[in-house]
Amino acid sequence: MLKKLAIAGLCALSAAAFITGCGSSQKTAASSAAAAPQEKKEITVGATAGPHAEVVEAAAKEAEKNGLKVNVKEFSDYITPDQALADGDIDLVVYQHEPFLKNFNKQHNTDLVSIGKAILMRMGIYSNKYRDLKAIPDGAVVSIPNDPTNEGRGLELLEKAGLLKLKEGVGMKATPADVVENPKHLKFKELEAAQLPRSLDDVDLSVITMNYVMSAGLSPKDQGLFWEDENTPLAVMIIAARNKDKDQPAYQKFVKYYQSDSVKKFIAEKYKGTIVPSWK
Template sequence: MQKRQLLKAFVAVPLLSALALSGCSKKETVVKVGATAGPHAEVVEAAAKEAAKDGLKVQVVEFSDYLGPDKALAEKSLDLNVYQHEPFLKNFNANQKTDLVSVGPAILMRMGIYSNKVKSPAELRNGALIGIPNDPTNGGRGLQLLEAAGLIKLREGAGFKATVADVVDNPKKLVLKELEAAQLPRSLDDLDAAAITMNYVMSAGLDPSKQGIFLEGKDAPLAVMVIAARPDNKDSEAVKKFVKAYHSEAVKKFIADKYKGTIVPAW
């Protein structure tokens, strides 16, 4: 009897140890999501709260530039990023020989012309200094916005790849100054106006209703931001869970309450 009990004890010890090790080795599912500081990161944080309810831990990594999140995603330092429109994503892929993909729409963010000196494009003086983003896609977008406002005319067919060399008519002889997108809000006092994307408008505390003198239409194609992933993880369960959380009613309500219609869901 004693031998049998002793044998049971020896069997039980490794069994309990195995169970303990099994419990300790169970890994929590974690995804790293890159976003530019401001509304993109804020909405991802709201989505992270929803994702947690589904057993997914989201680590938000903030960036202050437009290239960092895509580089980090391509290098597998991130699992996803949320901060760009699809033309920008395609341009990055073409230039960097990467194949990042969109896995769903994010938010609608309109670019606008902002000024601390005038109330409308018509008030801009001859020779006014106008800032535009210096990255390829948003630079062209800014030029198209200036054209839509009646300030310049671009070469036919230039599209969103337009550069300052594509300006064929500039009645007011505007001086176009290319700057880092994040620097444009801080440079408004030195400029007469600037074409600024909405994420930097909001992170800088600009007021579209007061400083925005001309805004993109709500159906502007480059205003639709996307959630980006890599081909190797785009169909993973974790990515699907994050997209589901991002597209939740709770996140939609957060956007409505936080941004009062300035930013709206794109889904």
């Protein structure tokens, strides 16, 4: 009788352990399911008017072919899109480089992150008078942007082109006062960025960001001499999301559609080299 009771007790314990184990597995499975974000079928992507919005529209067409509806919301300034993203009014934004995004996070206490590369918008050295940097004469006049970010960026580009040398460690904060070697005795003309394309007939060289190259109808092929490389942080535009939502499947799929061959073809045909994909 005692033997039967012991066996029954062991069976009960085994059953209890089995039930507990099943319950634990079910809870783990339920927890995993809850942790995985439910895939969205429709998203809204913010972009500034012009090339950014146009490329997002091309990506939206590719997404629609694959069952994801993408609404494109255009903005006319550089602050509102990130704020709308942080507030949850839109799902993604495409218009900025990562240093801009990090600065926005710092200033507004937000947590936005890059989830993929977009287009490449490189600053370049342009001229209407010369086709080779080696032909630049002594005492040449160079127009550069006068805003803090792009002035340092432009001087760094002139340094990479071998035309000058900057004070060690000054980086993007460089001004003409930080030029320590100037073998061609370049003279700098500081102008508002929008005026740089119009200065080409009055100067020997000009350092111009790609957005103003495009708006002025300049030709990188005919007037460009030297550009930032493809890894320059300020040249690489990104697709950004809220950090907490970065793993949303629909967002990851949008990045894939944005970086598709069809969008790459659209960029090549539409912009003819002024902007190019920043992904491989």
